[in-house]
């Protein structure tokens with residue numbers, strides 16, 4: 001083949017007259033992959049702004065695929081603006097890095113998601129941001145710890161692992177009274193159990209920022225890592241967006257499409273895993289080896305009344321909850337036997353995360369997770385369960401066989 005003909009083919013393979021198929025308006029958005037976005041001319045390039053969605057500038061600042069996902073997630077959470085990040089943890093760290101500076105103070109609930117503590121103690125402390133913990137079950141404790149330097153208060157409902165459900169409206173009100181911004185880790189609520197930007201249902205009270213580990217329910221497959229940062233306030237969104245841009249964060253198009261594909265079944269999966277988890281939690285509460293069940297929807301659980309106030313009206317009065325709960329295995333069973341119980345389970349697999357099809361179990365060593373007063377918890381070892389989508393009878397039988405073989409009852 002002559003040299004110039006090969007060059008022409010190379011060129012034509014790039015500059016061919018591709019047009020999307022006419023009339024192909026599929027409901028599912030396509031996967032758009034791009035770093036470079038081409039401009040028709042210099043004037044059009046200069047006119048485009050990376051900050052808004054009126055046009056495209058560069059893949060990192062958004063594609064049609066990520067814009068659609070952002071809009072749907074903002075809708076899900078009742079917000080107006082959304083930023084996508086590569087993990088739930090990145091949603092937490094990006095929010096803090098974008099909103100805080102040297103000398104500022106951040107407060108965390110003492111039952112907060114563990115890696116949030118590590119971030120505060122590590123990178124943030126090194127950058128001169130101070131932090132402290134408050135008792136999420138005591139609004140007055142938080143109110144008393146807010147200072148003129150406090151710029152951000154994290155909220156989690158319920159807390160990770162020990163599942164205490166706080167008085168979320170009370171905590172937000174205390175922060176509002178001092179003009180302190182609130183950020184909720186809304187992974188458990190998923191935008192379904194309650195409305196983070198409208199906690200009282202009358203539009204009068206809400207959090208300022210809602211972050212969400214899309215890794216859990218929105219992905220639903222146990223196969224995607226992603227996070228979102230949703231806000232209502234345009235000025236706050238702009239600060240977060242600038243931080244997000246400075247940090248160079250983006251998500252892959254195939255991952256965004258996987259979440260888009262799973263979103264339509266989100267509410268169905270959330271409900272199914274809620275029903276299964278509550279049935280399993282009630283069954284476990286009857287077992288002699290179990291000293292306490294920590295499920296916010298079950299009477300007697302720490303903060304149950306707060307859960308009922310916020311989430312109790314959903315689903316015809318059954319209320320809404322994620323398919324996640326913990327139990328305390330009685331202290332008379334030593335830690336090694338609790339490990340043996342987790343190992344004896346066959347359908348509940350040992351692994352982190354939740355919200356996927358596979359039921360999961362994880363034992364936790366609370367003392368190793370940091371000093372904290374827990375008078376509301378029974379003595380023993382905490383084990384967390386996440387209901388998957390297996391048959392409920394099979395899951396219950398699995399718990400029964402492991403209980404019987406290890407604890408003898």
Ligand SMILES: *Cc1c(COP(=O)(O)O)cnc(C)c1O
Pocket residue numbers: 086087088089090113160185187188213214215216225226227353
């Ligand atoms: C899983 C989880 C995160 C972090 O999400 P990743 O995508 O795993 O980084 C944050 N907060 C809560 C409450 C979580 O359960």
